[in-house]
Amino acid sequence: MVDLALKILLHDKLRFTITVAGVAFAVALVLSQVGLFFGLLSNATLTIRHANADLWVTSHNTPNVDFAHQFPETYVNRVRSVPGVARAGNLIVTFMNITLPNGAEEGGVFYALEDFGAWNLPWTVKEGDIQDLRRGEFIFLDESAKRRLGDFATGDYREVQHNRLRIAGVSQEAKSFTTTPVSFIDFRRAQEMNPDLLKGNTSYILVKLAPGADAAAVKAELHRRLPFNDVYTSNEWATKSEAYWIKNTGIGLNAFLAVFLGVLVGVVVVAQTLYTSTMEHIKEFGTVKAIGGSNADIYRILARQATIAAVLGFLLGLGLAFAQKPAVEAMNLKLIMPASTISVVAVGTLLLCLASAMVSFRKVANVDPGLVFRS
Amino acid sequence: MAVLEARDITKTYQEGVQETTVLRGVSMDLHAGEVVTLEGPSGSGKTTLLQILGCILSPSGGDLRIQQKPVEGRSSHLAAVRRRNIGFVFQQFNLFPSLNALENVQYALNLKGLKGPAAKQEARALLDAVGLLDRAGYLPRDLSGGQKQRVAIARALACKPAVLLADEPTANLDSAVGAQILELFRDLAKRENRALLVVTHDPKVRSIADRVLQIHDGRLRP
Numbered sequence: 338m339v340d341l342a343l344k345i346l347l348h349d350k351l352r353f354t355i356t357v358a359g360v361a362f363a364v365a366l367v368l369s370q371v372g373l374f375f376g377l378l379s380n381a382t383l384t385i386r387h388a389n390a391d392l393w394v395t396s397h398n399t400p401n402v403d404f405a406h407q408f409p410e411t412y413v414n415r416v417r418s419v420p421g422v423a424r425a426g427n428l429i430v431t432f433m434n435i436t437l438p439n440g441a442e443e444g445g446v447f448y449a450l451e452d453f454g455a456w457n458l459p460w461t462v463k464e465g466d467i468q469d470l471r472r473g474e475f476i477f478l479d480e481s482a483k484r485r486l487g488d489f490a491t492g493d494y495r496e497v498q499h500n501r502l503r504i505a506g507v508s509q510e511a512k513s514f515t516t517t518p519v520s521f522i523d524f525r526r527a528q529e530m531n532p533d534l535l536k537g538n539t540s541y542i543l544v545k546l547a548p549g550a551d552a553a554a555v556k557a558e559l560h561r562r563l564p565f566n567d568v569y570t571s572n573e574w575a576t577k578s579e580a581y582w583i584k585n586t587g588i589g590l591n592a593f594l595a596v597f598l599g600v601l602v603g604v605v606v607v608a609q610t611l612y613t614s615t616m617e618h619i620k621e622f623g624t625v626k627a628i629g630g631s632n633a634d635i636y637r638i639l640a641r642q643a644t645i646a647a648v649l650g651f652l653l654g655l656g657l658a659f660a661q662k663p664a665v666e667a668m669n670l671k672l673i674m675p676a677s678t679i680s681v682v683a684v685g686t687l688l689l690c691l692a693s694a695m696v697s698f699r700k701v702a703n704v705d706p707g708l709v710f711r712s
Numbered sequence: 713m714a715v716l717e718a719r720d721i722t723k724t725y726q727e728g729v730q731e732t733t734v735l736r737g738v739s740m741d742l743h744a745g746e747v748v749t750l751e752g753p754s755g756s757g758k759t760t761l762l763q764i765l766g767c768i769l770s771p772s773g774g775d776l777r778i779q780q781k782p783v784e785g786r787s788s789h790l791a792a793v794r795r796r797n798i799g800f801v802f803q804q805f806n807l808f809p810s811l812n813a814l815e816n817v818q819y820a821l822n823l824k825g826l827k828g829p830a831a832k833q834e835a836r837a838l839l840d841a842v843g844l845l846d847r848a849g850y851l852p853r854d855l856s857g858g859q860k861q862r863v864a865i866a867r868a869l870a871c872k873p874a875v876l877l878a879d880e881p882t883a884n885l886d887s888a889v890g891a892q893i894l895e896l897f898r899d900l901a902k903r904e905n906r907a908l909l910v911v912t913h914d915p916k917v918r919s920i921a922d923r924v925l926q927i928h929d930g931r932l933r934p
Contacts, residue, residue, distance in 0.1 A: 339819040348810035629795030
């Protein structure tokens with residue numbers, strides 16, 4: 338079968354290039370914006386997803402993991418007494434100021450536990466031993482904090498809330514949604530450094546269920562015993578934290594607008610170039626009809642052209658999106674493009690290109706084959 | 713045997729409140745293996761009649777039969793009749809500029825239902841019949857006017873249509889090449905037993921005709 342669709346496309350290489358570039362731009366824009374959106378959201382819940390906890394007990398109406406409220410640390414004993422709970426531990430999440438060597442101050446979000454190893458926080462240690470935090474005035478900083486705090490190394494000292502702490506080690510991948518540096522400190526040390534807020538208090542209780550325990554039943558019992566607290570599974574808590582940022586920061590709207598813009602650019606470019614191409618080749622389509630072709634034959638030509646533009650544009654766009662990854666990561670951000678998202682964008686690209694071709698369908702449906710007799 | 717029968721064909725165009733009648737009761741037959749020319753001045757209705765006989769336009773009135781079967785006015789039916797029975801040659805050649813000579817013929821065969829290697833083989837045979845097999849890989853822009861018209865003739869012969877219709881096929885060719893094309897056209901029509909109707913202004917075309925029809929003001933002259 339002679340591929341008239343491809344031949345017409347390739348006959349005008351510049352227009353073909355513009356069409357494919359338009360689709361590629363749209364695909365790259367959508368993928369990178371959605372990838373950034375997922376990357377930012379994943380930062381918002383990194384600690385929740387990595388912590389070795391099945392349930393989180395929070396104070397009532399805590400909106401997300403970073404914006405914690407305090408409640409009495411002794412509640413942990415009530416939690417430990419619930420059947421099905423294997424172990425439970427207090428976790429403080431709080432903001433404190435870190436003084437930089439030049440005298441300036443930077444905020445930091447601190448995770449304070451009694452036993453970091455038991456809860457898998459931090460989950461990647463680059464230098465040092467996390468158990469050292471219990472030995473005195475020590476702190477663990479995350480490597481990503483260097484962007485905000487300047488360069489540091491294990492053994493250096495930093496002043497936190499006017500307390501001189503030695504850097505006992507460096508973690509990796511511990512980030513927050515707000516890009517505020519994440520640090521780790523001993524539970525009691527954190528209480529001593531901010532006694533007005535934290536003395537006798539905790540922010541969360543992490544719960545590990547016994548093997549075979551019914552999570553829903555334990556959750557219900559915890560809620561009964563702690564009526565002024567909320568209890569979430571890890572997934573529920575992560576979803577709630579993500580929802581907070583999506584609803585309250587405009588990040589969801591921004592991602593939606595970027596996707597909308599990408600779609601709009603893609604549709605306009607493809608519709609415009611296919612339509613112009615159709616108009617320039619209208620006499621050829623008239624000839625197709627005159628020599629026995631039907632509207633369906635012409636629709637097939639246009640649909641094939643749209644499909645070719647969609648496939649090539651998508652592959653190029655996907656390549657462009659992946660090429661951005663190193664630059665994005667250099668800015669301490671993440672571009673997360675799961676296979677499911679890539680598949681949705683691929684199918685969406687094809688459908689939108691076909692929809693764009695429908696503008697031309699309407700034109701060729703009315704092509705008069707008699708125009709081939711006109712000079 | 714008449715492969716095409718037209719009876720009392722009329723065609724009227726409506727532009728606003730004004731009606732223009734282009735054909736006023738045209739009746740004619742075309743027989744297999746017959747070469748007929750249709751002559752007439754500009755505006756006499758030649759091209760309109762050609763479009764109706766070629767199932768591109770539907771008539772306002774009258775009866776058209778091709779291969780003894782009535783032609784209906786529905787566009788899908790007209791397209792199907794065109795695909796099965798009609799081969800067109802145009803004044804402007806109307807080859808696909810992005811397809812080479814072989815592909816131009818092959819594409820017409822594809823549209824008419826012949827696909828794959830058989831279509832390619834048939835396209836080569838048709839190009840051979842018009843003496844252009846050695847130019848099979850050339851794009852239309854690299855062919856002379858006469859060569860383009862030969863490709864167009866080969867395309868018109870695709871799938872052996874009963875009726876060949878040519879609209880001023882020599883108008884864009886010099887007289888020597890035009891004469892060669894007409895001879896070729898006539899020979900192929902006779903050899904393959906096709907009915908050939910050539911619409912023309914050019915009195916020299918008459919030399920190949922078995923019969924000459926004259927049209928004036930939308931009526932055939934006796």
